[in-house]
Amino acid sequence: MIKNFSFASQRPAYFKAFLATGIALSALMSAPLLAQTSNPADEKAESGDIIVTARRSDEKLQDVPVSVAALGAEQLTEQRILSEADLQIATPGLILRQTSSNNQINFALRGQTVDAFSGTAPAVVVYMNEVQVAGAGTQSFFDMQSIQVFKGPQGTLFGRNATGGAVLYQVQSPTDELGGYLTAGYGNFNNIEVNGAINAPLGEAVAVRLGASYRKRDGFQRNLAIGNGLESNQIDYQAYRASVLLTPGDRFENLTTFQYNTDDGRASGLKLTSINAVGSKGPDGKALETPTAFLYNLGLNGTPNAADKELARNKAAGFYDFYNSETNDHKSRQYFISNKTSYELSDTVKLTNIFGYNNVRSNDVIDVDGAGLPWIIIGNVPNTQTATPGANLPNAEGYNWYTKQWSNETQISGKIMDDKLNYIVGVYLGDVKQGTLTPTCAFCDIQLGIPNMKWGNQNVFGGERENKSKAVFAQFTYKISDPLSFTAGYRHTWENQSITRAPRDRSVLLPNSVTAFASLKVNKPSWTLSLDYKVNDDLLLYIAQRGSFRTAGYNIDNTVPDAQGRPSNNAYGTETTTDVEAGIKFAGDLGLVRSRINLALYNQSVNDIQRAVYLGIAAVTGNVDKARIRGFEFDANFDISSNVEIGGNLAYTDAVYNDPDAIAGGRNFVYGPYGDAPKWTGSAFAKVSKELSNNLGTAYLRGEIYTQSSFYYSNLANTFTVNTLIDGYSLVNLRAGLDNVGGSQFSLVAYVQNLTKKEYYVGGLDLGAVIGTSARLVGTPRTFGIQGTYTF
Template structure:
């Protein structure tokens, strides 16, 4: 990322200084206010649980805790499939508890990026097609690779092509680095764990209503009903509607709107004293609205080259000056865009959030998710546990992937089609675990068996140059319609032994068998020419070797060596040729191993409560799974070798009983050490590394004060997030130049009054992106397909207020 080192660095530093100054003003304002006089001595207040460096399951804390959940001594996480104090977990984990999720308005997947430095949540073909990247490990859009960063809902893997909605969660935990010896599937980058609020034996609940700009309306709540000694039941839900902040000038519509409705029921069966517990969670969600649109960034001209590579100039050839004389699109004639160069020039004069997309961005997705966890205590030190999961997601979209008013690449044969893109994901899994302790509890272990079946399908209609008289210069419309079936089986185990009271050694292993099959369905382009199904089998080990040493009660150091992989597979949008025979495009498994050392501190610094964590890692990847978009196909393959080295730091310190500051910093140096790749029948050199900002970081100030006479608590908070520039393709130096996203910084603020006048009613006001920074949240590089690249704009300034109550 050498381009970031000059003017971008200076600009980023200036932005950071301005935003840090804004945070200082917030803190100073609270310090000078009469509220500051009401605080108590700092030594009497435990450390505030802050989301940036820690976590998570707030009911599982041993220290003092306010009713608002912001103060605790011990934070418990489940990153190693058992409850542990965060500071004792010898892995890099960022986690958030219930109140932190609310206070920082983490409402959906994209919000996680600004609170987790090192995590990139990239938008590709729309705001609903997301990919997660940790430590440089990610997947390309339309690659059909297994995710490098897996998400789990109550320990059940969850996929699907849609943004979702967060509510009534106990915690979110982001576990960094290769996974395999503990979690349901292998992953090369990490895992994100969503844990819902479990039913309790108390009659309780909450409600929350909010309103903000862009007519944003939110309604959320939960009711918990005890069932005597038998168990408990909990039902919760959330509704949100928001107008789009992007204006589609092509048809007058709004893009990037929200319309979500989700309901969840949780049943706990746990007869007291039985040692038996069964928890079933069912969630149904509808996610609508219009996806965020793509905006044309650039195009390539005939004869243009980049580092010796001839660039694709299809768009320029199809849409030269004079195109307006023979287009069949009446709207383009009316707008008067005479070719792609004329359009791009005129686009510079419209607003940042103004678009000309020839599709309305309609998005409709339904999701049904079930998790069932059953455990039985065989003895005081032995538990058997079974986790069953089911996830079904169907999403339908009407998208414009080229970001222009022209039908350069039209998803659909006609504008009158309601939907032209359908994704289907169906996952069924079961995992049997045996967890226990032995040798006077010096040995802790977990062993298990895992099996899953995942079916993914895609149906997409394409048309190149669809605004020409048909069939047009690029031929008739065509369809991809296929599905892939992945059956996975694994045996795994991990054990930790206390060699001494301060010294622990961990060993873990897993062996996984994968069987992948692809089938072309009726109407598919390749089925029509006789391309049949194809299948492959893969099997490989994963491992973990670790050691941790508690130097003092406050300081732990650790070292880990891990290895993992993700399965190979097929891409139904393209073909390979083997011995003169055309077959579906295939890619090999990706393998990785890393070395990580770290330290965790939780104690006193100068008499002030503080927490600090640092992790340094070096990761090696072989057969990196990557995709190239060529000739209206997404061709998947493998880059020979890559290496990622980095550092992650986070911390917080309580300066007074009413004032806390903290932050995090992430450095990621990702590069291809052997960039040569065989992708389908093409040989390419990849680079720079995509979806990986070299620098990212966050900082926050949180000030609170108790009002006199029991009138509640006032909290003021400011958050800053910044990241360096990065690329949304992996071919900027070859086939897709001009695919860089600039650096940016975002400032958020929140003011809340909790337990108003001694009641259980609270109110809050918030502003996100206070400076109304215009930035990009991702992009789609079609440079090698039709010679265009497009970006997706990030969120503008969002503000609003909310009222909540508990009972």
């Protein structure tokens, strides 16, 4: 395994220097002098250990032999992490992939993600209270206990197999103390934030925690194609949560959590940034494929050169202004239930059952081409058969999707052999139904020169995909000696995927009108092997090797049935991956400075990697034969004194397609460069605090900078989808606060995000192989506000 972990032979001098530094650091941190010093920050560090559940038990972050980024409640508040999009600033190597809007996001870790509209299984699986939440959309983080990001192939312990990682949300659980908090704030763009929770014990065996969150913000974008500039990128979010903890005996515990979210407002709008003219060529010298580009020269709405004029007016508009033919209205609802029951069969054996239910529905009226002309319309499609613009299709305004999901996991864990062997074994059952319904019309407003007649290509895309999963798993950690431990985990998963497809005839577009198709079955293993060596109480060295997969499937929207109604084309194969990861974790004293340092290096290979292209106004997934991703992730914190803390993180990702030729939708493609994988991401922060005299409270100031190098939001930038490179950018955030004002339980904070008013893009959608256009999504401008919290 180590022979393949050959960074230095192919990386430039700075990388060799970095490796040498890591080796030297390891030697330095294991020196005896570290145990001979003490400082005032010791008590703070001891009480502030970060606890993670990477191996389904509570362990210190520094003792877990795997790359994990963990954020506790205090860190989430300090770094103003309100939703998924904020997480990448605090997590080295994590990218939040935005495509058609800020409400359609996917996690990308180590180059592993899922393409928009493709329907493939996620490469990074999201969990809430240990329950998978597929298709959950955006979340509002309030009253959280922690967020943990596990990197690399997953599957031996958590509910679903994944090739990129897992993200765990853990909400605050009820306790046996009466208390709670209330937070309220106001900022620019009329940003209103209110959230809080109350915890109440009801006798000795019952505790309840109730929480709610409300956020409303005006938009910072203007859609100049509608009205006098329709406001977009709004927020209108509400969430309600109730948790009940039952502890009728010393050995029994039952925790149930229910949450209901509503997310409305108006999403961000795609902004047209490029059009491939007829005869234009890509970087490889070949003519760009723009199947409908010739139509631009015919003129739209009777206007010659309308496409060129549309691009020109988008470029002339302000950075946050755009032209869309749709409103970008967004609505979603989510119901979530989790139940975790545990019973200690003995002092060393525990039985645990985890049940979850998740139901999400969403509607988005979006403009996928980013233009103010009706080139591609989703929902509100004009009826071209009657030549009546604006005649809506029944039951199908906008892009509609839903997720219905349940899962159940039963596990037994414990210790044997004088506590030298820790084990966990279990079974998992899950069922996920995900459906879409998308009426679409391409060029429905092109004049044909015949009175009252227009040309257009109408389709109804969508259907339902159901994935039934069952698995057995086991993981063991054996302490070979006091400093040396060996871990082995294995999961075997059986997945059965079936699809149905909505009929293409728009006149019968009804919820129950579907055409059935056959299913496919896949069964594959996931595994992990690792060795960790505890040099001393402060320093851990480890090496791990893992493997996992993403299941095969069919492209619903482009699948053609045979005479028996079975899929006859457009299947994609199972994606498999293996990796090697080596790391150093340190938590102790460097001289007089209390420090925490983590370094992980990895080399990952992916076979039959699943990637989508956009053809015929739909996403078509195919398999790229081979890809290789390697890099490192580094993060560190230093308590310089009881009043000064500094830290930061840095991630390097080198992702390439080793064999870029692939087939998708029955056509050949050459992939590359690798998309959604900036080579460099990182952040640095400093925090200074001081206890004020006269019992005024504790004041603090925290400054942070985040930087990201350029990346492609397409995987075909060398061939079909040029002009999809997003420039790198840096953001500066500041936060000043006063805790325990006047000796009370009240705290006050002022914040500013994107201090320098950086104008930057965060993602986009390429339709280069469809209509020859590319469009991008803008990042958030400078925001600022004040916030107060009362704890009781």
